[in-house]
Amino acid sequence: MNNLFLYMIDEKYSTRVAYFSMEFAIDQALKTYSGGLGFLAGSHMRSANHKKQATIGVGMLWSFGYYDQTRNEDNTMKVEFRRKFYYFIEDTGTRVKVNISGKPITVKAYLLPGNIFETAPILLLTTDTLENDFLSRTISYKLYDANEQTRIAQEIILGIGGVRVLKKLGIDIDVYHLNEGHALPLAFELMKDYPDLEELKKHIVFTTHTPEKAGNEEHDINLLSDMGFFGELDAKHIQNKLNYHDKNFSLTVAALKLSKRANAVSKIHHGVSNKMWSFIKDRCEIVSITNAQNMHYWADKHLLTYLQEHEDYQLIAYKKHLKHVLFEEVADQTGKIFDPNTLTLVWARRFVEYKRPWLLIYDMERFRKLVNSKDYPIQIIWAGKPHPNDYRGISMFNEIVMMSKEFKNVAVLTGYELKLSKLLKQGADIWLNTPRWGREASGTSGMTAAANAAIHFSVDDGWHAEFQKDGINCFTIFHADPKLPIAEQDRQDYLSMMEKLENIILPMYYNDEKQWISIVKTSMTDVMAYFDSSRMVDEYYEKLYKFGLDSDTKNETLKGSKSTDMK
Structure with a gap:
């Protein structure tokens, strides 16, 4: 693997890092992501390239992606799975074997070269290869497969398979970065090289992205052991080594015990995470590194030019042009013609209950008055993907679709992926974010909306709490007391939101x-100053990767920094 990197590594960033993530949102053409975690990983890889860091991504090549969100005849959402084909990734020629449930499975490694989408190099693993039987091939079919054993198998392939591929390619790694706990099996594979736990920890860091239960996986430890989650080690050995004897084995708990340092993804999330995991003995420190996005990719260059030139009329005119481009998509999907001169509010993100996509229609009579107002017209767009097996999320989506049929100025769009996300952010005037307070770890979509001249209107949670100057650079919904019953929190947050929307924003x-x-x-100025991922990837090196490395490791790292290869 000569010339894996197509740039000279900056000595400041010469610690060799393998960034393991179950999803990467790199480009619309590459369907290896579902939502925010992937968007974050994609921005990380872009900024690692721009900063010339010695970072390589390791992920999965999903044959059918997450899913394709289309429509039924009644306009409700339809889940479809279509095989994806990619001619811009390269077969490395590398194959490794990984045992799952005692059966050897071939893992094939592809490379996404850094020059294709201006990223760090990314290795993408698949079991969908002729060497495997049908069942083994399906492991890498669908991102976040709902079947528990398939999901565990995916994590084994990513973690153990990823380490073995790196070794077979001759790529030396100083630090393995777990972007969420999915790739945790890599730690058990590394125990062959670092049997001493304290030595092992020097080479692993961990990012926790959510306080939600669904994002902190647990599985029966005997099932994990039987399937090979612990590699060549048995469950009892792992339990004793980690002093962790729960029958339900939490990937997050184990990751916190196996890492030299971990990070939360906003200052509020930092407090929530430390409180949430305070019971864990011998866990690593959790620091705060606030998420960010790669603005070189996300921000419209003309808008940034008009911002710098201080020509308000040009910025206003071009924003209306971008709205018109978005409204062509609205018309194509829904048959509704929107007006670029009308304030347009967008709610677009993963469709899940705690994010409250329904908050705007909490009171339907008030909603009707809002959207039918002649004094202050408004256009509203919803978009987002529920998990294909989250029937409550799908039901919420479809209820809003059916409700929208009553109004010419309310639309629900399908296919919320990178391309549509860009269109929505560039065409929105207001980007609405309505999570229950304390449950939105970061919520990065609003960053890229703000960079595209859409004002962020959000509950004071996640990154928004660090950014917000209410009425100066955003509009804030100050949250209800989280000690109140959930129903009362929802009611109070709704009233606060509507008061600001009706009496201030419009x-x-x-x-x-x-x-x-x-x-x-x-x-735009404030978000570009701090919430660009160039700042974030620098913090990862300073706060996580370099932390705890001994002088010998640092010296060896610097010796290799002049090479364009990672060997």
């Missing part, structure tokens, strides 16, 4: 263009 848009544009420009 009147300002139509009556005070100067103030509106001032908020837009301050928002």
